[in-house]
Amino acid sequence: MTTLLYGRPPAVFDPPGDAVQTSPLIPGATALESVAEGSADVIMIYAPPGVLERRYTLALALRALKVGGRLDVMAPKDKGGSRLKKELESFGVEVGESAKAHHRRCVVIKPAVLTGLDEAVEAGAPRVVPGLEAWSQPGVFAWDRVDAGSALLASRLPALKGAGADLGCGYGALSTVALRNAAVTSLRLIDLDRRAIDAAQRNVADPRAAFEWTDVRTLEASGELDFIITNPPFHDGGTEDKRLGQAFIQKAAALLHKGGTMWLVANRHLPYEADLNAAFKRVQMIADSGGYKLFEAIK
Incomplete structure (x- = not known):
């Protein structure tokens, strides 16, 4: 029997x-x-929160099931x-629906005839986003726009x-800016999201770029x-978690050699100053604008 799992449902739902x-x-x-x-x-x-991403995932799952197969979804x-x-x-x-542990759970037995799958898959699929002129996909961070924090960092990056x-x-927005510098010899693009890495590979056509689908925290x-650029995440499963940014700061310090520099942008309310000062020799706030803080940190 072939059993698939998407995400990490809470243990109360007995994931296989x-x-x-x-x-x-x-x-x-x-x-x-x-x-x-x-x-x-x-x-x-374990259904994702975004509508396009969620419907895309549900449609793919229904397509993958055998007729008579069981789809068990919760969020x-x-x-x-x-x-x-x-x-x-x-x-x-x-659909059979129930409520448990502040979740809704829906169980479906796949019928022989389905409707609307192709439309849902198309709506959630990778595409070149108008205005960005870059590949992206629903579910990727800031998938259809330039994030304001990243824009601030890009505007202040030195050579x-x-x-x-x-x-x-x-999807590679900051990397594209960094690689405009001819003196950059190599750049590792690292993300937890496979869809982001897939998009970045399409957007960053540069032999100096290497792409890594992995968790930064486990590097x-x-x-x-010599340098690191980052706009670290601060949500885990839709819940704010400042520990993510703190982990990025600690890992960045470990990746840099002495004298290496990190450029980090973060939402103004996130309290990263103590972590930056603990991990780096010199820290300077370069900008505080539009709800974001931009730091230069030298190891």
Whole structure:
């Protein structure tokens, strides 16, 4: 029996331990897009919060299921759970719904005939975003716009040189700016989201760029980089968590050699100053504008 899992549902929902993981946010997972149509017996999905991303995932899952296969989907009530039943019914399925642990859970048995799958997949698929003129996809951070924090960092970046990294690179907006410097010899683009890495590979056509689908927090650090640029995440599963940014700061310090520089932008309310001063020899706020703080930190 083929069982697939998307995301990390809370233990209260008894996620199958032997399932094939398909979330783009778990490095090494199988892409749900690559699963053969009608090949899965059971799929459990911890549904993402974004509407386009969620409907895309549900449509891919229904496509991957065998007729008569079981789809088990749950989400927090305030992060898409209250919409799950209606969204699933729009695909022409009967839905059993229940509530548990502040979540809504919907169970579907795949019928022989479905409607609207192609439209949902198309709406959530990778595309060149008008205005950005760059590849992106719903679910990627700031997928259809230039994030204001990243724009501030890009506008104040000095001439960079040597080997560097873009931690949490997204679709590659900051990396594109960094690689305009001919003195940059190499740049590692690192992100937890496979979709971001896929988009960045399309957007950053530069032989100096290397792409890594991995969790920044687990990187091996050898202290050899000259510079780092980063707009670190501060949400985990939709909940604000300043520890993510703190972990990025600590990892950046470990990746840089003595005298190496990190350029970091963060929302103004995030209290990173103490962490920066603990990890770096010299820290300077370069800008405080539009709700964002920009720091230069030298190891």
